[in-house]
Amino acid sequence: MFFVTRLRLRARENGFLLSKSLSFSSASILKSDDVEGEDDAVEAEDRRRSVTNRAYWRRRIHSICAVRRNPDEALRVLDGLCLRGYRPDSLNLSSVIHSLCDAGRFDEAHRRFLLFVASGFIPDERTCNVIIARLLDLRSPVSTFGVIQRLIGFKKEFVPSLTNYNRLINQLCLIYRVIDAHKLVFDMRNRGHLPNVVTFTTLIGGYCEIRELEVAHKVFDEMRGCGIRPNSLTMSVLIGGFFKMRDVETGRKLMKELWEYMKDEADTSMKTAAFANLVDSMCREGYFNDIFEIAENMPQCESVNVEFSYGHMIDSLCRYRRNHGAARIVYIMKSKGLKPRRTSYNAIIHGLCKDGGCMRAYQLLEEGSEFGFFPSEYTYKLLVESLCRELDTGKTRNVLELMLRKEGTDRTRIYNIYLRALCVMDNPTEILNVLVSMLQGDCSPDEYTLNTVVNGFCKMGRVDDAMKVLGDMMTGKFCAPDAVTLTTVMCGLLSQGRAEEALDVLNRVMPEKKIKPGVVTYNAVIRGLFKLNKGDEAMCVFDQLEKASVTADSTTYAIIIDGLCVTSQVDMAKKFWDDVIWPSGRHDVFVYAAFLKGLCRSGYLSDACHFLYDLADSGAIPNVVCYNTVIDECSRSGLKREAYQILEEMRKNGQAPDAVTWRILDKLHDSSMPLAVEGELNSNPATSG
Known part of the structure; x- marks a missing residue:
């Protein structure tokens, strides 16, 4: 750090600036000087401290890792200390590993920990278990298990904690390496740990997941033989395995035992987890009638909270897109005098809207109003959009009125969502009625409201109505128009061929209203003019x-290139590329694709090929779309050899052919000569057939 500071000072004397962005404000200069002053003070303090002052270096490294979140600097400090004879301890190692994990650099954390251990810096057992627990957050059990094995190789007496063993077993089961997980159970026994109910439950779940039900049942019996009493969750996991194997009779028999088992269990959270797991398993395997039977009879009695039971059944059915089944659970609840949770009821309506059941969703919404239900804002948006697609204005209006009665709601925002949904319908009268309703209800339309109305009219082709709204905005009846409003109006005018009026808005109205058009506005106008052949x-x-x-x-450049080529001004497009686009440095694959497409469609295939080669030679990276455009034109012209030359150039520049590429090349071959396999193309890409 001292060397870097001296280098910066020397660079300043010579008129250079290193590693700092240009800023001419006095505040930024003072802040930069303060930071450098603090760094110099810390560096001076580091040089003054001896390597024997372990308390100082622990605080220093911990501060770098936890406060500054810079593990690289901490490693640099540690490297310098080691050269001076310092030996890192458990706290140093823990700080660095945690900092790397916080930064998402888990793979490097694994490697660093192994390097520390291989170098003889082995932390105490507690720190080892803390670090292993953190490494397990990566959810890469194979890598973490390798670290544990290496650690045991250097420290024979080390034994991972039971929690770490259980987490490792669970992660191995999640990637279907259940046999390896089972071996870990024997390993933990050999090292003095006794498996607990979590260990066996996890292992049973793993075997059920890979459909080894007999082994799962043996593990269940072994669990009892070891004197470990299975809990409700263990039973639930085993039942899920039988349902997965379609052994319904055994599953239902064990389910009856589970209800009795729950009555004797004291842990409420465990019973709740067991019930939730059972319902999820039945939904996953499609046993919905059994869920309805549970909802009607409630065999778990008071073992599980009634509201939670019904709520989880609804949520699980919605998760598996059985929204009508979830609605049936609601009717069962009502027959028992219970009300569904608002979140659960909202999930049903939300799911029905997404699956095309907006009429059923509307019916449930009406029924929900009996117990004061209001949908969430996003569900309301989905519902009104779905009803508008069904062209049912009456029901849509009823939903709007319901949401306006909701306390604490942003009325303007509710109207805006409704107006946006109405834009899919060719119903300008309803849009104007909504504006009148807003004004009569003391709800002032904002810029978003009026922009939505103007955009809706333009999409309907009613640009004159949009101009009337714009006129009201300009005369002060509504809020003043902004750049979005005027850009939308210009797009609408251009779509109807009224270029003079659009240019009048750009050149007269915007300056009068002191609205400066941005690049988006200019792009929209340029695109519209080119579409009208007004190059x-x-x-x-x-x-x-x-x-x-x-x-x-x-x-902007992609629009202009495309427009010039479409209007048969290819020479002007080439000049524009040479004089404006390339010197600007603001060009990407969209500009390349537009230019290549224009050249090919105008009959300049040779120029397109040269342009493609020049791009690659100059360091630009055309994507697969650019190459496909040229290959397609070669195919249209029957130029097989040139097409395969472009394919070879494409591969040389690191672009892999996609499905479109092979489909284009297939057109080069008639029925008597099928397309060569990809391997033959790799060996002889210039084959002409």
């Missing part, structure tokens, strides 16, 4: 963009 006017707008000191982006 000269479009280029004039681009000149305005440059004079207004607005920076064009790659979208």
